[in-house]
Amino acid sequence: NENTNGLLRQYFPKGTDLSGYTQAELDAVALKLNTRPRQTLGFETPADRLAAAVASTG
Numbered sequence: 001n002e003n004t005n006g007l008l009r010q011y012f013p014k015g016t017d018l019s020g021y022t023q024a025e026l027d028a029v030a031l032k033l034n035t036r037p038r039q040t041l042g043f044e045t046p047a048d049r050l051a052a053a054v055a056s057t058g
Helices: 002-009 023-034 046-058
Strands: none
Touching: 002 023, 023 046
């Protein structure tokens, strides 16, 4: 969680009012973060891990 907060701070400095951003802008940041490989995930992306978890429950 702390790592993700740090990544978010690259786009939105602490105290930023998110109401000044469009949903499309917020979605673009979410896409960038969810497709970024993470060391803690063995250099997989959060999107890869989610897809694998969903596939294993189907």
